[in-house]
Amino acid sequence: MTLRPLVPALALAATLGGPSAGAFEPDFLAGAARAICAAPALSLPAVPGLRLLSAANDHQRNDLLVFERADGDRLQVRRAVHAGRVRGVVAEHLRADGRGIAILHTDATCRILGGRRIVEEGLDRFYEDLDAELRPIGARIAINPPPPEGAPSSGVAVALVDSGVNYLLPEIAARLAYGPDGRLAGLDLVDEDERPFDLDQSRNAFFPRRHGTAVASILAREAPAARILPYRFGLERARGFARIVAHAERHGAKIVLVPLGNGSEEDWAEFREVASAHPELLFVVSAGNDARDIDARPVYPAAFGLPNQLTIGSCTGDGRIAPDSNWGARTVDLFAPGEGVWITDAEGRRGPGFGTSFAAPRIAALAARLLARDPSLDAAGLRAAILARAEAMPPHPQGLVLARHGWIADPAAD
16 A cells, blocks of 8 residues: 555544444444545545544555544544545444444445444344444344354364354354363454354454355365364464464364464464474464465465475366465475365355365365374374375476475375
């Protein structure tokens, strides 16, 4: 993003109501959004009661404006501008800690079209859709529901570090790990509770990304005897691996699946330290979907290349690298077919998935089946047994070496 050239700010008359930190305030949100929408396109609006913290624009001609109120609440606004005219705004009311309160959007005439709010009732949280008057409509959508109880489970335990899972789906709930008390064996390191429900709000607090359920569905299908330990993990604060590993080992896990990553080595320093300190565990990680050589331009944790780590790229069923998959002759260990893999998403819909996030669980599932067959295998033996199944990939058109050990054509085969 680049800063927009500044012009004199325009003071706008708006009745925004009295502040109430952290609360849903329809009048405040609607008044501020209309005021910002009504400002001339080339101005930086000055809204009574709000201090402008930053102004930038993106490549889609949107102004990105952040305001702060005296109580610490923030208003984050995306204002669409085209041909010198404002085409509408999306305004998010956030708490000082960044947690979402409500969002609305307008049209080019600054008329409010609707929105969504977050309702909190104790530990329970919900999305509530809003009409043009910012009144609730439709049924609430659970964000953090309590997990169902289950029978104490046996079998190979696999720790899944992701955005959580939708444990309300029967096919997922049936494959999760439960303790002797019938409680789900999992952790939410974002909300600091024991409800790792599938929800990644790092990009948008109101319209989240859901990833972990789809990954878990592959594990459940290709290692049906495995027990999945779900951990909800936040990439914006990649911390907590020591707690995850301690919890996972208490529940008997020897395999840790991490289909996540980014380009910050600092973010993943704790992962490297913890994984290095636990050679008894096998860490299966995705190579990432940036279409680049991570030997030269690393992403983490994929590029760490630890001796108890397998980094997995994605290929097609005939062994050709997927268009978006990362590769690396030194840092990527294996490729597995991750294109068009059948998944179940967090809403219970079935369809094809694409990417290294869906190749990695196929190798983790293979590891679980091998470990079930021979529980005496340690991480080194398990890693060696997986690599023994690898074969050379088809020649790359540009002569690139994509991985250290080739690919496994059918990880689900026994």
